[in-house]
Each structure stands twice: as structure tokens, then as C-alpha cells.
Amino acid sequence: MLSSLSRLIDVMSAMADSSRERTAADRRLERIVRASWLGAVLFMCSAASLAAEGDKLFASCIACHGSKGEGNAALNAPAIAGQDAAYVERQLLNFRNRRRGTHKSDVFGAQMQAAATVLPDDTAVAKVASYVASLPKNVIAKPATGNLHNGKNLYNGKCGACHGGVAEGNQALKSPRLAGLDATYLKLQFAHFRDGVRGTDPQDTPGRQMAMMAKTLPAERDIDDIIAFIHQQGRPK
Amino acid sequence: MKKGLILGVLVAAVAFGAGTYFGRSGKQDLTISSSTSGASYSGGFKADAATKPEGVIRSVAGPAPTNIVVVKDGESIQAAIKAAPKGTIVRVMPGTYHETVYIDKDDIRIIGVIEEGRRPVLDGQKKLNDAILYSGNNFVAENLEIRNYKGNGIMGQAGNNFEIRNNVIAESGVYGIFPQLGQNGIVEHNVVSGIADAAIYIGMSDNILVAHNDVFDSVAGIEIENSRHAIVENNYVHNNSGGLLAFVTPGLPIKDTVDVIFRNNFVVGNNHPNFGAPGSTVSGIPAGTGILIMAADDVVVESNIISDNKVAGMIITDHANASNITADPESDPNSDRVKILDNVMLRNGYDTIPEAKALLLADGKVGRKNLDIVRVGPSPGSCIVNRHQYITAGVDDFAECDFTNTAATVNYLLPPVPPREIKPGERGKVVYLGICTGCHTYNGRMIGPPVQVIQALYMDNPQGLADFIAKPTKKRDDYPEMPPQDYLDPETRLAVAQYMLQVTN
Numbered sequence: 001m002l003s004s005l006s007r008l009i010d011v012m013s014a015m016a017d018s019s020r021e022r023t024a025a026d027r028r029l030e031r032i033v034r035a036s037w038l039g040a041v042l043f044m045c046s047a048a049s050l051a052a053e054g055d056k057l058f059a060s061c062i063a064c065h066g067s068k069g070e071g072n073a074a075l076n077a078p079a080i081a082g083q084d085a086a087y088v089e090r091q092l093l094n095f096r097n098r099r100r101g102t103h104k105s106d107v108f109g110a111q112m113q114a115a116a117t118v119l120p121d122d123t124a125v126a127k128v129a130s131y132v133a134s135l136p137k138n139v140i141a142k143p144a145t146g147n148l149h150n151g152k153n154l155y156n157g158k159c160g161a162c163h164g165g166v167a168e169g170n171q172a173l174k175s176p177r178l179a180g181l182d183a184t185y186l187k188l189q190f191a192h193f194r195d196g197v198r199g200t201d202p203q204d205t206p207g208r209q210m211a212m213m214a215k216t217l218p219a220e221r222d223i224d225d226i227i228a229f230i231h232q233q234g235r236p237k
Numbered sequence: 238m239k240k241g242l243i244l245g246v247l248v249a250a251v252a253f254g255a256g257t258y259f260g261r262s263g264k265q266d267l268t269i270s271s272s273t274s275g276a277s278y279s280g281g282f283k284a285d286a287a288t289k290p291e292g293v294i295r296s297v298a299g300p301a302p303t304n305i306v307v308v309k310d311g312e313s314i315q316a317a318i319k320a321a322p323k324g325t326i327v328r329v330m331p332g333t334y335h336e337t338v339y340i341d342k343d344d345i346r347i348i349g350v351i352e353e354g355r356r357p358v359l360d361g362q363k364k365l366n367d368a369i370l371y372s373g374n375n376f377v378a379e380n381l382e383i384r385n386y387k388g389n390g391i392m393g394q395a396g397n398n399f400e401i402r403n404n405v406i407a408e409s410g411v412y413g414i415f416p417q418l419g420q421n422g423i424v425e426h427n428v429v430s431g432i433a434d435a436a437i438y439i440g441m442s443d444n445i446l447v448a449h450n451d452v453f454d455s456v457a458g459i460e461i462e463n464s465r466h467a468i469v470e471n472n473y474v475h476n477n478s479g480g481l482l483a484f485v486t487p488g489l490p491i492k493d494t495v496d497v498i499f500r501n502n503f504v505v506g507n508n509h510p511n512f513g514a515p516g517s518t519v520s521g522i523p524a525g526t527g528i529l530i531m532a533a534d535d536v537v538v539e540s541n542i543i544s545d546n547k548v549a550g551m552i553i554t555d556h557a558n559a560s561n562i563t564a565d566p567e568s569d570p571n572s573d574r575v576k577i578l579d580n581v582m583l584r585n586g587y588d589t590i591p592e593a594k595a596l597l598l599a600d601g602k603v604g605r606k607n608l609d610i611v612r613v614g615p616s617p618g619s620c621i622v623n624r625h626q627y628i629t630a631g632v633d634d635f636a637e638c639d640f641t642n643t644a645a646t647v648n649y650l651l652p653p654v655p656p657r658e659i660k661p662g663e664r665g666k667v668v669y670l671g672i673c674t675g676c677h678t679y680n681g682r683m684i685g686p687p688v689q690v691i692q693a694l695y696m697d698n699p700q701g702l703a704d705f706i707a708k709p710t711k712k713r714d715d716y717p718e719m720p721p722q723d724y725l726d727p728e729t730r731l732a733v734a735q736y737m738l739q740v741t742n
Contacts, residue, residue, distance in 0.1 A: 149560075156516040157563030161686030162694075165516045165715040172712040173694070212693040216680070 054131025057124050060115070061132070069135045071182060073142075076108040078185045082137030084169050087176040089129035090206070092116045096125070099201035106197050108188075137180060139235055144183040146221075146228030154222055155229045158213060167233040174206040179234030183227050190214055190223055268637055270622040272540060272579040275641035281496030281535050282444070282466040282649045294650040297398045297421045298375040302326055302344050314338050314359075318345060323373070329381070331355035335362060339724050340371040343656070349380030349404075356405065361386030366720030368409065371396050372671065374656045379403050386410050388720040390429070393419045395671035398653045402426045411676075411684055411717060412438045413455070416445075418671045421654045425449050433512060433717075434519045434684065435460040436477070439467055440675060441491040444649045447472065456513045457482050457522060458504075461533070463491040466649040468498045473505075479522040480507040480546065485532035486518060487556060487565030488678030488687065488742065490670050494533035498643055499541060504528060506545040514715060518683050521560030523548045523590055530572045532556050539578035539643050543585060543609070549593060550585035550627075551577070555614030563681035567742055574618040576638055582609040582627050596630035664729055665736030672722065673733065679742050685719060692738050702734035703727070 061069070064077035071079030080088060094100035101113030119125050159167070162175040169177030178186065192198035193214035199207030217223060284290065302324040308317045310332020317327050323342040329349050334357060338347070347369070349357040359368040359381060366388035369378060375398045383390045383406045390406040393399055393416035400422070406413040406429045413429035416422050417440040425448045429436040432455035439445050439460065445467040452458040458474040460482040461467045474480040481504055483497045504527040513520035522529060525548035530536050532555055543550040556562050556570035564570060586593065586608025593611045597603075605628050612619075612631035620638035659667050676684035677691070695702040707730055709719035722730065 153560065153562055156561050157681040157687060158689070160516055160682065161690040161713065161716070164713075170713065208696065209693040212696060213690065216689055 054127040054129075054134075057119065057128040058131050060118055061128070064111075064115075068138060069132055070138050070140050071185075073182045073184060076185065076188075078182060079138070079141065079180050080132050081135035082180075083132060083177055084171050085129045085133035086171055087169070087174065088132045089126055090174070092119065092125045092129060093122070094201070094204055094207070097203075099204045100198055100207070103192075103197040103200075105195075106192060109192075109198070137177075137234065139180040141180060141182040141231065143235075144224070144228045144231045146225040148225070148229055148232065150222065151225035151227070151229030154217070155226050158217060159226065159230075162209075162213075167230045177234075178230050181230070183231065186227050186230065187223060190217075194218075267625055268622070269625075270579065270638075270641045272622075272642045276639060277645035278498075278537055278576065278578075278640045278643045280498075280643070280646035280649070284651060290650070290652055293647055294652070296400065297423055297650055297653060298346070298377050298400050299344070299398065299653040302346065308334075308357075310334075310357075314347065318342075318347075321345065329357040331357055333358045333360050335360055335365070337361075337365050337367050337724075338369045340369070340373045340376060343374045343376075345371070345373055345375075346377035347379070347381065348377070349382075351380050356380060356382040358382040358384060359386075360384050361409065363387060366410070367392060368406075370394060370724070371399070374398055375653060376400075377402075381405075383407070383409055387718070388412075389415050389675075390432075391415065392675065393417055393422070395419065395657050395667055397421055397656055399423070404428075406436075407431050411435075413452075414438070415440060415675065416442055417675050418442060418657070420444055420657070421651050422446070423448075423650065427451075430454040432456065433514070434517075435462075435482075438462065439464050441489060441670070442467075444651055444654075446470075446648050446650055450474075453477060454509060456509075456511055456519050458507065460484060461494060461497050462486050463489045463494055464497075465493070465495045467496070468500070468646070468648050470498070470500045470502065473503045475503070475505040475507065476509050477507045478509050478511040478513070478524040479526040479529050480504040480543075481527070481541075482522070482529045482531070483533035483536045484529070485556075485568050485570075486678055486681070486683060487532075487563060487568050487570075488680040488683075489674050490742075492565070492568045494536075496535045496649075497533060498537045498539065498646065499528060500537070500539040500643055502541045504541055504543045504546065504550075508545070508547045514684070514717060516561060516682055516715065518561050518681065521562065523552070525549070525588065526552055527585060528552070530554070530575055531559050531562075532568065532570050532572055534569070534573040535576070536572070537576045537578065537643055538580060540580060542581045542583075544581070544583035545587075546585045547588040548586060548590055548608075549611045550580075550582045550609040551611070553610070553612040553614075553616055553619075553632075555616075558613045561682065563687075565680065565742065571615045571617065572619075573616065574620075575612075575616055575635075576619070576640075577610065577621040577632075577635070578638065578641060578643070579623055585609045586611075586628065593630060597628075600630050600633060602628070602630065665732030665734075668725065668729060668733040669736050669740065672725075673737060676719075679740070684717060686713070686716065688737060688740060695734070695738060699731060699734040699738055702738065703730040706730050706734065 064075045069081030095113045095116035101109030162173045167179040193211045199211030304325045307328045309330045324344040326346045368383040369391040372394040377400045381404045386409040388410040390409040390413045395418040397420045402425045404427045408431040411434040413432045413436040415438045420443045423446045428451045430453045435457040436452045436455040437459045442464045447469045450472045452474045453476045455477045458477040458480045462484045508525045511524045527543045527546035528551040530553045609627035610629040619635045621635040679688045707723045711718045
């Protein structure tokens with residue numbers, strides 16, 4: 001536990017140590033960030049140490065992902081409520097086993113990598129994943145704009161075979177639900193897959209599969225169109 | 238005040254409509270052509286001197302074999318074919334046969350015997366996938382009734398010189414009659430209905446005649462796809478979602494559709510709700526389409542009766558404007574050189590789609606209640622005769638055709654052509670072309686998932702893919718279940734898996 005804590009603090013420090021010129025305001029902000037992160041981490045630790053059921057473990061997630069798992073675009077934390085349990089568990093294990101969130105370009109992944117190590121063991125990971133999956137899905141992401149005709153065609157041609165016709169995900173193919181995810185998050189993860197940041201670990205087979213598909217879609221405009229189509233899914237008509 | 242405003246708007250609209258009408262009719266002289274006189278289209282296929290037929294060809298499978306075996310009710314057609322040498326007529330007596338029949342020998346003819354209206358019935362009971370799969374050359378299937386299969390009624394896999402006639406096929410999966418990768422074939426006098434994709438699907442084939450078929454209650458009636466030199470004539474095509482289609486499906490190994498003649502067909506009331514799997518190519522056909530031409534070149538439309546198709550009598554489009562299409566950089570996306578000759582068009586487009594209405598408005602055609610022909614996307618080199626007869630959108634810039642009929646082209650059939658040449662080491666490729674691409678395109682969703690996705694899922698595991706092919710499991714709720722390909726031997730399955738994982742388009 002202590003080693004996890006110190007790793008997390010290291011990561012936070014690295015994040016705060018930006019290369020830009022630092023002002024008094026920056027330093028103040030840094031102190032606030034450090035304090036609030038430390039608070040959050042202590043809270044996580046206490047929650048984790050209880051080794052309680054999933055809902056209690058989930059307390060360590062709400063600081064970023066929201067109390068209902070609805071996500072927080074301002075913190076680059078995706079909506080996770082109702083996400084497939086196996087996917088959530090696999091990603092938490094990927095973070096914990098340093099298969100995700102270790103690339104130098106993946107700053108937010110590094111945060112999550114540190115946060116995931118706070119969970120005491122694999123059983124806790126499974127419990128929290130199961131709890132996340134049980135949360136009601138709610139779509140708060142702002143609709144994205146794009147060419148829906150192109151987005152729908154490309155989604156059906158490139159994405160739907162694994163992520164489902166309405167971006168609902170498909171457990172049999174280890175593909176997460178995409179409907180309801182924030183556009184910035186989707187775009188960043190797509191870029192990570194495409195650019196060799198995510199989905200490179202030999203043991204992360206689903207990630208490698210996604211990375212291979214991501215490389216077949218080079219045009220940024222097409223990604224925007226596909227995301228606009230995804231954003232139409234899972235919303236009340 | 239309000240009344241005055243409405244009156245003003247009305248006057249303006251009438252003036253605009255009248256101006257458009259008189260302006261156009263004043264500018265354009267009426268060119269009236271009769272299809273009984275004038276030049277004839279010479280067709281796009283020239284047989285070389287060695288294969289040039291003498292007289293009209295009515296049969297392509299060569300001389301009938303003399304060896305005959307009889308299969309009776311309660312016996313197995315497959316067992317008879319397995320035991321038969323190549324060059325056998327298998328007569329099938331009336332009765333019910335629950336089986337899938339594979340033919341990998343040449344010169345096999347399965348001829349049903351009809352007794353007082355009773356046919357031999359192949360019934361898949363919604364458990365079996367395919368009724369007949371043939372890869373042999375010179376194959377003939379006649380007089381059969383095929384029902385309740387989940388995949389295909391009759392599917393050809395790279396067999397040349399085929400004849401499929403006088404069969405009744407109903408409720409049998411995604412393709413009723415589907416010769417794939419064949420040259421020189423006849424599909425005639427079949428009654429095909431209730432098919433979830435194309436009732437008659439000519440895929441990646443050449444020199445084809447599709448004639449005198451009755452095709453209805455299916456998503457697509459007759460589809461000529463990535464094929465060359467096909468004549469589709471004298472068919473009754475009714476109550477499908479789309480009637481006659483000439484298509485280029487992107488992502489298939491054959492990249493074009495060229496030289497198709499649609500003539501003397503009845504294309505009537507193709508308004509069936511589209512029940513293709515959502516997201517699949519075929520589900521993009523607007524229900525209510527008489528004829529659909531997408532990215533196919535040199536399609537001639539002559540002397541058809543095209544009536545009561547609610548979206549349009551005829552849609553000409555390109556890949557960019559079509560639904561559920563992922564473009565293929567190796568395919569020309571446009572329908573080049575469409576040739577619309579004299580046709581009878583009645584009551585089409587009475588309940589059309591907003592996109593077509595917008596195109597009518599763009600042509601300045603205000604207040605039209607019907608729509609015969611609509612074109613969207615480039616269609617260079619196209620022509621039309623008697624354009625004044627039809628209500629059209631987007632075809633005003635078509636030239637006047639310099640011929641009025643296709644009488645000089647009888648058909649594109651040939652004397653029996655040699656079997657497709659398979660070089661050593663090409664087994665995987667031929668199976669991929671002849672079987673896999675019936676449902677899988679490289680980069681889009683046809684029936685099954687795209688090949689690119691399969692490559693990602695099985696990147697370094699060809700054996701895993703080969704095992705899946707033998708015994709597929711359903712993984713996608715919104716895709717049809719893949720039929721097992723366990724009739725292929727393990728080496729062939731591995732060869733095609735290896736080929737599929739490295740193909741690049």
C-alpha cells in the first residue's frame with residue numbers, strides 16, 4: 001500500500017512539474033492540486049483498506065468519474081456507468097500491470113495508472129468493476145458535430161462489427177460500449193491506439209486488435225464524423 | 238394582411254413554376270425516338286474468334302451426361318452425388334430432403350422430377366444453412382423446390398458454365414440463387430421469394446443471362462454485383478424493397494461492374510419494407526426503388542415496365558451518396574455511361590424520400606407528385622432517349638443516346654469455357670474469392686464483418702480463424718450467424734485463413 005501511495009505522489013509531482021514558466025499563481029495552484037490529490041488519495045486508501053464491496057471501493061473513483069460514474073470531461077475522466085464489467089476489470093488490470101498508462105504521451109492514463117494501483121488486490125478490482133457495470137447508464141456528454149452520413153457509413157464499416165450497431169459494445173468480442181463517452185476522450189483514446197500509445201503490450205490482445213483497426217482510419221475528419229454518429233446513439237430519441 | 242401575403246406567395250410560386258416550365262420547354266426541342274427503329278447498341282462484350290458462338294446459345298453446360306442415377310424420397314441426394322462419377326445426371330424424385338448438397342465434381346446435373354405438380358423439396362427446417370453449394374464446372378440444377386435454409390438456396394463457388402432453372406426457392410436465407418465467381422451462366426425460370434438480401438445475386442461473375450424469373454418479397458430482387466457482361470431480361474420483379482440492382486460493392490476483389498442490360502422486365506411495386514440486417518449494405522436500399530444503379534458502368538435500361546415503386550422508378554447514385562457504403566480507393570465510385578432507352582414508367586415516386594424531393598426542387602420541378610428517375614452523384618457520359626416522358630431529377634444534363642435499342646445484342650453467353658485456372662499454392666485465394674467474399678468485403682459491412690476487422694481480431698492466429706471457420710459461434714446480435722465451412726478440409730481452411738489475414742483489399 002505504501003509503495004502504491006508513494007508512486008501515486010510521484011506521478012502527481014511529475015504532473016505538477018510542468019516545463020512552463022512558473023508564477024506565484026502557478027505555485028499556489030500546485031499546492032492546491034497537491035493538497036486535493038493527497039486528500040483524494042488518503043480517501044482512496046481508507047476506502048480500499050476497508051476491502052469492502054464494490055460500492056465502497058467505488059468511492060475511490062468518484063473524485064474523477066463522478067458519484068454516478070457519469071464522467072467528468074473537465075478532468076478527462078470518461079463516463080463509466082454501465083460499462084461492461086469485463087472491460088472495466090481488464091482495463092483496471094492493464095493499468096495495475098503497467099500495460100496501459102505508462103507511455104510518456106499518456107498523461108491522463110498515468111493518473112489512472114496510479115489510481116488503479118490503490119485498489120488492494122484483484123478481487124477488489126473485480127468487485128469495483130462489477131459495481132461500475134451495475135450503475136445506470138447516463139449520457140451527459142455534449143453531442144458532437146460532424147457529417148453523420150459519412151460517420152454512419154464509416155462506423156458500420158470499421159467499428160460496428162465489434163462495438164455493436166449502436167455503439168453498445170460487445171462482450172463476446174471484448175469491445176466496450178462507446179455510446180455516451182465524451183468526444184474528447186474518444187478522440188484521444190483513438191489517437192493513442194493509432195499512434196502506438198495504447199494497445200502495444202503483447203498481453204493486451206484486445207488493445208492490439210483496436211490499434212490495428214485504428215491505423216486503417218488516418219483522416220481526422222473521418223474520426224470526427226464517426227464520433228458524431230456515436231454520439232447519436234444511446235440518447236433518448 | 239395575412240390573406241394578401243398568402244396570395245402574394247401563391248402568385249410568386251405559380252409564376253416561378255410556370256416560368257420554369259415554359260422556360261425549359263421553350264429552350265429544349267422535343268426529341269422523340271422509337272425503339273423499333275434507329276441504331277442498336279452493340280454491347281460491351283466481343284467474343285474472340287475462337288469462342289464466338291454460332292447461332293443463339295441456349296445452354297452453356299455442354300452435352301448432357303449419359304450416366305443417370307435416381308434418388309427417391311427417403312434417400313440422400315448428397316450420398317448419390319458422392320458415389321457418382323463426374324458426368325452424372327442425378328434425378329431426384331418428389332419427396333422431402335433435409336440436407337445440404339455439396340458438388341465439387343464437374344458435369345453434375347441435379348434434375349428434379351416433377352410428378353403432377355409434386356416436386357422434390359429440399360427443406361432446411363431453418364436449421365441447415367445451405368441447400369446446394371457447387372464448385373464443380375458445368376453444373377445444372379433444375380426443377381427443385383428449396384425452403385427454409387438460413388444461408389443460401391443455391392450458391393456457386395467459382396464454377397463455370399452453370400445453368401440454374403425452373404426452381405422454386407422460398408424463405409432461404411440471405412441469397413436465393415448466388416453464383417459467385419463464375420463465368421458463362423444461365424439463371425432462368427426460377428421463382429424466388431422471401432430472401433433477406435438478394436433473391437438472385439450474380440457476384441463477381443462474367444457472361445451471364447438472368448431471364449424469365451419471378452422474384453418477389455425479398456430485400457433485393459435481382460442484383461448484378463461486381464460482374465461484367467450480364468443481361469437481365471423478361472423477369473417479373475415485384476414487391477421487393479429494391480427491384481433490379483447493378484452495383485459495385487466496395488472492398489471486393491473484383492472492382493467493377495460493367496456492361497449490364499436490363500431489358501423487357503416488369504419492375505412493379507417494389508415497396509416491401511427493407512428487412513436487411515441494419516447497417517448492412519442491402520439495408521441501405523430505400524424501400525420503394527424500382528431499379529438501382531450504384532457505381533456500375535455501361536448499364537442499359539430498355540423497354541422495361543417500371544411502375545408503382547414509391548421512392549423512384551430508377552435511382553442512379555455513386556458510393557459517396559449511398560448509405561452503408563465504405564468507399565474503396567480501387568473502385569471508381571461513379572455510375573459512368575448509364576443509357577436509359579425507351580421504358581414505360583407509371584406512378585413511381587408517389588411517396589419518395591426527402592433527398593429526392595430536394596433534388597426535384599433543385600431542378601426547379603415544383604409540385605411534382607411522382608418521380609421516375611433520380612440521379613445523385615456524378616454520372617459522366619450518360620444518355621437518355623425520350624426524356625420528356627419521365628419525371629426526372631438530376632438527369633437534365635444527360636446527352637441524347639445515339640441508339641434506341643439493344644436488338645443487336647442477343648446475349649453474352651459462350652460455348653463451355655475452360656474451368657478457372659488454379660495455380661499451385663492458390664487454393665486459399667480461390668476459396669477466399671469463391672466463398673468468403675460472398676459475405677465479407679475488405680472494408681465494409683456486407684453480410685458478415687469486414688475482412689479488416691477479421692484481420693485485427695486474428696492478426697497472428699490463422700489457426701484460430703481456421704478453427705472458427707469450421708465451427709463458427711454467434712458473436713454479434715445484429716449480424717446473421719455464419720454457416721460452418723466444415724466441408725472444406727483442414728488444410729484448405731488453414732490456407733484460406735492465412736490468405737485472408739494478409740490480403741490487402
